[in-house]
Amino acid sequence: MTSTQTRVAAAVRLDGVRKNFGDVVALDGVDLTVAPGEFVCLLGASGCGKTTLLNLVAGLDRPSTGEITLNTSRPAVMFQEAALMPWLTATRNVELPLRLAGFGRAERREKAAELLELVRLGGVGGKRPHELSGGMRQRVALARALAATLRVGGDPHQALLLMDEPFAALDAITRDVLQGELLRVYARTGTSVLFVTHDVREAVRLGQRVVLLSSRPGRVVREWDDLARADAEELTAEITGHLREVISTHAAA
Incomplete structure (x- = not known):
């Protein structure tokens, strides 16, 4: 079920979220918290449930089991198109x-x-x-x-932006420019962001924290935080290695 109630300092919290589509398990036991004003990148291979997770947070679908708690105004979604x-x-x-x-x-x-x-x-x-x-x-x-994300009489800083690979369809130069623009806008607004991507470099550049999902069914298998202090190239190589492990494990199953 989805509720809007204050429990702890979190823009959104997922507790044991599972999503089935018939016999197919898309997400299985996902625990994830996005703090107010935090920029979290959700990374994983195609088909791992990233978009499904965003749809659940947005209220476009309901989890089969588990709970999603929102402490923000209604989330806004930005898509690839x-x-x-x-x-x-x-x-x-x-x-x-x-x-x-x-x-x-x-x-x-x-x-x-x-x-x-x-x-x-x-x-x-x-x-x-x-x-x-x-x-x-x-x-x-x-x-x-x-x-x-804005509401009459609401707090403009109490907002959650869900972004589903919004720059994937753009050429490399335009994508680079818009990534920089997004960081500037984020710094100005203080909006909480949950950003879905399969591009490791994009995740490392944008996120304060990177969360890696396993291949289907999607589970949180690794997180990296305090990214600003890390060497970008080394971190990109490390995350890429874990992503390849996830993909190869799924392919061998």
């Missing part, structure tokens, strides 16, 4: 979740303008998605996701 409304301008796309949350017109315009400035798109609010590059569309999607 920007999924913007093509008939709306960038500003109106960002305003949409604010409208659904009950913000008035003037406040929606003000907050949308602030968020577009935050992602360095202050001058393109009047453009529609087809007029923007792929990287710019993902910036609009990031601004919209941040907007979706």
Whole structure:
């Protein structure tokens, strides 16, 4: 079951979460905590249950057993595709979740303008998605996701952003730029982030903590924290080695 109650200092906590799809066990006994303001990267091979876990936290599905506790406003999700409304301008796309949350017109315009400035798109609010590059569309999607975490009278720092390989479809240069932009936005907002990736270098660059899931069924098999103090190349090599072990173990099963 999913509950919203304060137990300890955690933006989200998963306790013994298991998810079945018929006879297939996607996740099995996952225990995971994301602290307020923490950036956690969830790493694993394709099909290990990373996206399933994000969907459970987002409330898009329910765990078969176990508990998910949220101490934030409703999580916002950012996907690999920007999924913007093509008939709306960038500003109106960002305003949409604010409208659904009950913000008035003037406040929606003000907050949308602030968020577009935050992602360095202050001058393109009047453009529609087809007029923007792929990287710019993902910036609009990031601004919209941040907007979706806001609530009337709520604490803007009490937010959780779920990101499902949001830069995977972009070219290497654009991906590198947006990773840097995400870190800048994260530092400015204090939003808690749970970021799914299968790219070890991306996880090491972005995360304060990296959590490795086993191949199906997904279980937490290793964690690395205090990444800022580690040598990035050595840590990347270490995590890559463990990821290869996970993949090879699954292939031999």
